[in-house]
Amino acid sequence: MNSKKNYYLKKNLISLWILILIFVFSKCWLLADDEGLAEGAGAYLSMGIGARPLGMGNAFVAVADGSSSLYWNPAGLSRIRRHQTMLMSGSLGVDRFYNYLDYVYPLVWGDDEEGGTFASSWSFGDEDQGPSYGGVALGWINFSVKNIEGRDDYGRPTGNFEDKENTLIVGFGKQFGGKFSCGTSFKYHIQKLEKEKATGFSFDFGTMYDPSLAWSFGLCVQNIMGSLKWSLDGGSVKDDILLNIRFGSAYRALKNKLLLALDVEKTLQQNIRFYFGSEYQISKNVSLRAGSSNFNPTLGTSLILPFKIFTMKLDYALLMDMQEDLNWTNRFSLRASF
Numbered sequence: 001m002n003s004k005k006n007y008y009l010k011k012n013l014i015s016l017w018i019l020i021l022i023f024v025f026s027k028c029w030l031l032a033d034d035e036g037l038a039e040g041a042g043a044y045l046s047m048g049i050g051a052r053p054l055g056m057g058n059a060f061v062a063v064a065d066g067s068s069s070l071y072w073n074p075a076g077l078s079r080i081r082r083h084q085t086m087l088m089s090g091s092l093g094v095d096r097f098y099n100y101l102d103y104v105y106p107l108v109w110g111d112d113e114e115g116g117t118f119a120s121s122w123s124f125g126d127e128d129q130g131p132s133y134g135g136v137a138l139g140w141i142n143f144s145v146k147n148i149e150g151r152d153d154y155g156r157p158t159g160n161f162e163d164k165e166n167t168l169i170v171g172f173g174k175q176f177g178g179k180f181s182c183g184t185s186f187k188y189h190i191q192k193l194e195k196e197k198a199t200g201f202s203f204d205f206g207t208m209y210d211p212s213l214a215w216s217f218g219l220c221v222q223n224i225m226g227s228l229k230w231s232l233d234g235g236s237v238k239d240d241i242l243l244n245i246r247f248g249s250a251y252r253a254l255k256n257k258l259l260l261a262l263d264v265e266k267t268l269q270q271n272i273r274f275y276f277g278s279e280y281q282i283s284k285n286v287s288l289r290a291g292s293s294n295f296n297p298t299l300g301t302s303l304i305l306p307f308k309i310f311t312m313k314l315d316y317a318l319l320m321d322m323q324e325d326l327n328w329t330n331r332f333s334l335r336a337s338f
Contacts, residue, residue, distance in 0.1 A: 041227070041228045042191075042223075042226070045167065048293075049100050050333050051317040051332055051333040052300065052317070054293075054317040055300015055317035055331075056300065057275045057276050058263065060248070061073045062216045066084065066335060067080065067102045071169075072220065073206035073218050077134065077135035079135075082337045083103075084335060086102050086335040087333065088332070090330070090331060090332065096145050097142075097143070102140070103138050107134040107135060107136065134174035136172050137171040137185075140166065163193050164192045167189050169186070171186075172184060179209060179211065182208075184204060185203065187223075189241070196230060198228040199228065201227075202227070203224040204224065206220035207220075213252070214252050214253065215252075216250045220245075222243070226242070245267075247265075248262055256281075259277075259280075275291065276291050277292075278291060285303060285304040285306070288300075288301050289317075297320045298317060302315045313336075314332070315335070318330060
């Protein structure tokens with residue numbers, strides 16, 4: 001009897017998610033609004049990382065199960081069981097370039113029953129308590145704008161210059177009790193604009209809770225104490241990096257072949273934004289995705305290439321910016337697990 005009730009409950013939940021996605025896509029053409037998205041220093045920090053999360057409409061704070069967790073929710077670093085590294089690089093048009101690179105080292109405390117699952121691991125504490133997992137990660141975000149036309153106070157051309165912005169990230173996540181995990185990251189920011197330079201730092205803190213195999217919830221507070229300090233001839237100027245809070249849920253169904261996710265995000269001095277995402281595994285090595293990033297449609301897919309000693313995963317996302325004449329953007333990312 002209970003199994004029958006669970007079946008109908010899962011069926012109703014899946015139907016509800018499908019209706020939500022249909023509603024979101026039907027409103028995309030009318031409600032697209034990214035007003036204020038680029039306000040504050042370090043605007044590139046809100047552009048998203050990894051073609052998989054981007055293809056799912058940026059709904060990833062409760063999913064966070066790959067190396068990009070360093071960006072989306074550092075608590076997700078505790079879910080990684082193998083060494084991972086991911087690269088994303090590409091042009092955004094109009095002489096803008098966006099790059100990302102990371103590496104995750106998995107950790108285990110206690111006795112790992114799967115012995116040999118990790119390429120490398122550490123063991124600490126009382127083995128009778130069972131294994132507890134974690135991860136340490138390093139990351140680099142780069143954003144640049146080239147061929148910016150310079151002019152003096154009289155409007156006369158002074159030549160072109162470049163805006164270079166970089167963020168170095170160190171993160172750590174740990175599992176507690178099997179269902180709960182938390183993580184934090186430290187970010188060091190550097191920006192060079194013509195002859196001027198600014199530096200600063202910020203922190204992220206995230207948590208994840210898995211009440212069941214089907215449901216997971218995530219919360220991440222980003223850019224805590226974030227700012228950039230410019231060193232100028234007449235002194236110094238500080239630009240704040242806006243505090244960002246994101247909460248989300250994820251639901252897995254059909255023997256984990258279907259993943260549905262919903263995020264709500266609030267950035268200081270900006271409107272609330274909503275993100276919906278879905279992923280369906282059509283075969284062992286191929287997945288399809290669709291979502292809505294604050295009412296901007298997204299699509300994506302992935303291909304897994306297994307090799308003898310490592311696994312490659314190629315992710316692709318197609319993003320529409322409805323504020324720029326229905327401009328479509330392609331994003332690729334490549335991840336290796338070993």
